[in-house]
Amino acid sequence: MQETRLDIDRIRAxxxxxxxxxxxxxxxxxxxxxxxxxxxxxxxxxxxxPVRSFKARGTEVVASLLAGTGSRAVVCASAGNLGQxxxxxxxxxxxxxxxxxxxxxxxxxxxxxxxxxxxxxxVDGDHETARDRAAAxxxxxxIRLVEDSLDIETCEGAAxxxxxxxxxxxSFDTVLIALGGGAMATGIGHVLKALxxxxxxxxxxxxxxxxxxxxxxxxxxxxxDATDTIADGVAGRRPIAAVLDDLLLVADxxxxxxxxxIIAGMRMLLDHAGLVVEPSAALGIAAILEDPERFAGRHVxxxxxxxxxxxxxxxxxxxxxxxxx
Amino acid sequence: MQETRLDIDRIRAxxxxxxxxxxxxxxxxxxxxxxxxxxxxxxxxxxxxPVRSFKARGTEVVASLLAGTGSRAVVCASAGNLGQxxxxxxxxxxxxxxxxxxxxxxxxxxxxxxxxxxxxxxVDGDHETARDRAAAxxxxxxIRLVEDSLDIETCEGAAxxxxxxxxxxxSFDTVLIALGGGAMATGIGHVLKALxxxxxxxxxxxxxxxxxxxxxxxxxxxxxDATDTIADGVAGRRPIAAVLDDLLLVADxxxxxxxxxIIAGMRMLLDHAGLVVEPSAALGIAAILEDPERFAGRHVxxxxxxxxxxxxxxxxxxxxxxxxx
Numbered sequence: 001m002q003e004t005r006l007d008i009d010r011i012r013a014x015x016x017x018x019x020x021x022x023x024x025x026x027x028x029x030x031x032x033x034x035x036x037x038x039x040x041x042x043x044x045x046x047x048x049x050p051v052r053s054f055k056a057r058g059t060e061v062v063a064s065l066l067a068g069t070g071s072r073a074v075v076c077a078s079a080g081n082l083g084q085x086x087x088x089x090x091x092x093x094x095x096x097x098x099x100x101x102x103x104x105x106x107x108x109x110x111x112x113x114x115x116x117x118x119x120x121x122x123v124d125g126d127h128e129t130a131r132d133r134a135a136a137x138x139x140x141x142x143i144r145l146v147e148d149s150l151d152i153e154t155c156e157g158a159a160x161x162x163x164x165x166x167x168x169x170x171s172f173d174t175v176l177i178a179l180g181g182g183a184m185a186t187g188i189g190h191v192l193k194a195l196x197x198x199x200x201x202x203x204x205x206x207x208x209x210x211x212x213x214x215x216x217x218x219x220x221x222x223x224x225d226a227t228d229t230i231a232d233g234v235a236g237r238r239p240i241a242a243v244l245d246d247l248l249l250v251a252d253x254x255x256x257x258x259x260x261x262i263i264a265g266m267r268m269l270l271d272h273a274g275l276v277v278e279p280s281a282a283l284g285i286a287a288i289l290e291d292p293e294r295f296a297g298r299h300v301x302x303x304x305x306x307x308x309x310x311x312x313x314x315x316x317x318x319x320x321x322x323x324x325x
Numbered sequence: 326m327q328e329t330r331l332d333i334d335r336i337r338a339x340x341x342x343x344x345x346x347x348x349x350x351x352x353x354x355x356x357x358x359x360x361x362x363x364x365x366x367x368x369x370x371x372x373x374x375p376v377r378s379f380k381a382r383g384t385e386v387v388a389s390l391l392a393g394t395g396s397r398a399v400v401c402a403s404a405g406n407l408g409q410x411x412x413x414x415x416x417x418x419x420x421x422x423x424x425x426x427x428x429x430x431x432x433x434x435x436x437x438x439x440x441x442x443x444x445x446x447x448v449d450g451d452h453e454t455a456r457d458r459a460a461a462x463x464x465x466x467x468i469r470l471v472e473d474s475l476d477i478e479t480c481e482g483a484a485x486x487x488x489x490x491x492x493x494x495x496s497f498d499t500v501l502i503a504l505g506g507g508a509m510a511t512g513i514g515h516v517l518k519a520l521x522x523x524x525x526x527x528x529x530x531x532x533x534x535x536x537x538x539x540x541x542x543x544x545x546x547x548x549x550d551a552t553d554t555i556a557d558g559v560a561g562r563r564p565i566a567a568v569l570d571d572l573l574l575v576a577d578x579x580x581x582x583x584x585x586x587i588i589a590g591m592r593m594l595l596d597h598a599g600l601v602v603e604p605s606a607a608l609g610i611a612a613i614l615e616d617p618e619r620f621a622g623r624h625v626x627x628x629x630x631x632x633x634x635x636x637x638x639x640x641x642x643x644x645x646x647x648x649x650x
Contacts, residue, residue, distance in 0.1 A: 021353055026373035028346055031440060045373050048351035052599055115356060274377055274601040274632035307599035319640065 004246040005152055006190040011159040014057075017064040018160065019092075022049050022056045025161075027168050027301075032272040037285070038292045040299040042172060043273065044161060046306065047281070051112070053233075053306035055085035058157025058183060062146050063089035065153065072096055076146035077134035079127050079232050080109025081306050082154075086146060087116035098143075100134040102126050106232050106278075108310045126227065128237050149181030149243045158184040161303060162191025172199055173298040176284030178305055179203035179212055179254060180234030182243040188303070189250030203247070203254040204283035206262060209235040215244050216254040230317070231262055233280035233306055261286035263317050269304070270318055278306045279317075329571040330477055331515040336484040339382075342389040343485065344417075347374050347381045350486075352493050352626075357597040362610070363617045365624040367497060368598065369486060371631065372606070376437070378558075378631035380410035383482025383508060387471055388414035390478065397421055401471040402459035404452050404557050405434025406631050407479075411471060412441035423468075425459040427451050431557050431603075433635045451552065453562050474506030474568045483509040486628060487516025497524055498623040501609030503630055504528035504537055504579060505559030507568035513628070514575030528572070528579040529608035531587060534560040540569050541579040555642070556587055558605035558631055586611035588642050594629070595643055603631045604642075 015023060026045040033041040046054035059082065066074055073096040076086050083099035090097035097118040101110060102125060113120050121137075123129045131147070138145035148154050165175065165188065175192060177185045189201045205213045208229030214222040221244055227235040247254075265282030268289075269275040284302030288295050340348060351370040358366045371379035384407065391399055398421040401411050408424035415422035422443040426435060427450060438445050446462075448454045456472075463470035473479050490500065490513065500517060502510045514526045530538045533554030539547040546569055552560040572579075590607030593614075594600040609627030613620050 021351075024349065026346075026351070028374050031375065032437070043373075047599060048368075048370050048373060049353050050356065112357070270601065271636040274372060274634065276595065276599040276601055309599065311596040315644065319644075 002249050004186060004190050004249050005242065006155055006159060006187065006246070008191065008194050011156050011163060011191060014061045014156040015160050015163065018057055018060040018157065022060060023160065024164060027164065030273045033268060036268055036272065037288045037295070039288060039295040039297060042299065042301040043275070044165065044301060044303045046161070047277070047304060051081070051084045051088050052308050053081040053085065054158060054161060054184065054303065055081045056088055057160050058154035059085040059089040061153040061157045062086070062151065063093050063095055066095060066144060067093035071144055073098070073141065073143040074146055075100065075134050075137045075143055076148065077101070077127065077130035079235065080105050080113070081233055081308060082148050083113040083118065084109060084116060087113050087118035091117050098137060100130045100137065102130050106308060106310055109308050112308065126237070127235060149183040150240045154183040155187040157187070159187030159191050162188040165301060166191060166195045170299065171196055172301040174200040174202055174295065174300045176202050176204055176287055176300060176302040178234055178280045178283040178303065179205040180280065181236055181240065182212060182247050184303065184305065186243055186246040186250055190246070193250045200252045201250055202287065203251050204287040205234060205254065205256055206231045206283070207256045207258055210256050211237050212239045212244070212247070213254040213256050215239045216247055216251060219248060229279070230259060231279035231283065233278060234283070255287055257283060257286040257290050261289045263320065264289055267318050275304060276307045276309065276314065277304050278309045281305045281307065327574050329511060329515050329574050330567065331480055331484060331512065331571070333516065333519055336481050336488060336516060339386045339481040340485050340488065343382055343385040343482065347385060348485065349489060352489065355598045358593060361593055361597065362613045362620070364613060364620040364622060367624065367626040368600070369490060369626060369628045370600070371486070372602070372629060376406070376409045376413050377633050378406040378410065379483060379486060379509065379628065380406045381413055382485050383479035384410040384414040386478040386482045387411070387476065388418050388420055391420060391469060392418035396469055398423070398466065398468040399471055400425065400459050400462045400468055401473065402426070402452065402455035404560065405430050405438070406558055406633060407473050408438040408443065409434060409441060412438050412443035416442050423462060425455045425462065427455050431633060431635055434633050437633065451562070452560060474508040475565045479508040480512040482512070484512030484516050487513040490626060491516060491520045495624065496521055497626040499525040499527055499620065499625045501527050501529055501612055501625060501627040503559055503605045503608040503628065504530040505605065506561055506565065507537060507572050509628065509630065511568055511571040511575055515571070518575045525577045526575055527612065528576050529612040530559060530579065530581055531556045531608070532581045532583055535581050536562050537564045537569070537572070538579040538581050540564045541572055541576060544573060555584060556604035556608065558603060580612055582608060582611040582615050586614050588645065589614055592643050600629060601632045601634065601639065602629050603634045606630045606632065
């Protein structure tokens with residue numbers, strides 16, 4: 001493998017600064033999903049923790065470094081999960097956390113950020129507008145900007161999931177990873193390519209937010225003008241070049257899925273696995289639903305990366321009349 | 326503490342024969358529950374595993390002992406979760422597993438037992454009828470009968486949850502435990518009283534299946550003629566004397582909750598914790614909802630012990646108009 005920005009020793013070191021509550025998450029085979037999907041599915045569950053997503057693995061690394069250097073404040077843009085995670089990690093280390101988010105972000109996530117004691121600033125616009133605003137605040141106040149997927153700590157934190165995947169028997173044929181900014185895909189992908197290169201790494205993004213997938217296929221940064229997806233956690237428009245470079249080295253494929261498949265995936269995980277998941281966390285199941293022949297008879301692992309949903313929206317999704325993709 | 330049938334060294338030994346997939350389950354504070362409950366609530370999550378309940382901790386102990394002595398077959402009565410767990414544990418060890426259940430048991434649980442390769446026999450009647458039939462099969466075939474809560478391995482398996490509770494900082498003021506046959510309550514209760522005696526142990530049972538709670542308060546076995554509760558996992562009518570004796574030594578209280586509180590608890594866990602739980606797993610939250618003053622300002626842990634629900638019934642429960650208890 002050519003060199004990505006990641007390093008296995010640094011990822012192993014990251015484990016030592018992450019609160020154990022976020023490590024060694026459940027990994028188990030869910031046989032009840034098999035009849036509907038035609039393949040063996042193992043779940044890596046990243047939702048059973050105080051922030052209900054995998055993001056705290058990265059923010060724990062960031063916050064422990066900042067606290068170690070005497071920093072007092074930090075700012076990030078977030079669709080909601082990074083913000084909650086940074087608020088949680090910062091609170092425990094005496095950091096003053098500011099989160100910038102779109103005013104159209106999932107209300108439950110915004111409530112969670114406030115409840116954890118962070119300062120929340122809302123912008124008119126989408127996640128890219130929030131990124132610009134967070135960068136401006138960091139410059140103005142001279143404080144650390146946490147840029148998800150660009151900042152190596154966010155990738156290293158996510159990559160600790162990869163260490164847990166390769167530590168567990170049995171090994172998988174394929175790992176399906178939700179693709180947004182790319183921290184999770186490049187982090188886990190790096191570990192798999194380094195320690196279990198026989199495992200196929202497939203990234204999954206919504207058709208309504210395809211910028212990074214287009215970029216991966218064209219091997220250059222492709223931006224889009226807008227996003228249109230319920231998968232708020234992965235709805236970016238401006239991929240980061242350095243992250244794309246890493247993704248090109250570790251991903252075997254990047255695929256796009258329809259909204260109807262994401263909803264069908266959420267419903268399958270509820271009905272057959274008893275799991276509440278946010279749309280981004282159903283992308284892996286959606287990919288299987290859209291291309292069952294590709295995965296037939298294989299052992300697939302997918303990371304259930306978050307469960308922060310608005311209760312009313314969730315009820316609509318799971319109750320909506322469904323036409324299978 | 327007077328001596329129960331349990332022993333800490335044996336419980337520690339049990340950990341060594343249980344598949345690690347069932348151990349060291351998530352334990353985390355769910356702050357989003359706090360505003361609605363008025364106390365700090367930590368969740369011990371026993372649903373993120375192949376059988377979606379804590380029961381495999383006990384069946385792993387049973388099955389490993391049976392396999393070690395060359396046994397080939399085993400039978401149990403089950404409301405559904407023990408049966409799935411025994412089927413899972415037996416399958417991996419070449420045991421021929423028979424499960425007897427009421428034909429009115431939760432369909433998803435019965436499907437799960439069949440899917441795991443066990444022989445399923447349904448009886449006309451309730452769980453107590455199934456217990457009688459399972460005992461008859463064991464006598465007829467000369468095979469091991471697993472009696473939940475009476476057989477010490479089932480208590481020791483459940484008690485490993487207690488070891489994990491006392492290993493984790495911070496300690497809790499109170500642990501709320503669903504009460505059915507009593508394996509979980511006596512197992513966890515024993516560990517808490519032995520290793521963290523300052524922690525209050527409160528058992529929770531539905532008003533519609535109160536036999537063990539009545540027995541605890543009257544300090545003698547009290548049976549009932551029928552049960553009427555959606556909490557199928559704890560719906561027994563004939564408490565076991567030896568289990569009651571242990572429970573009298575380790576429980577500080579046993580309380581009864583209404584069906585409306587169980588449903589409200591299930592809904593709170595969905596909306597504020599993103600957790601699908603079966604009714605029995607919501608008993609702890611229901612107890613807080615019914616007596617908020619008792620728990621105000623305290624740190625309460627509750628074991629989310631199972632998530633096996635029929636999807637349609639679950640949707641009815643979480644969508645039903647709700648009058649708060």
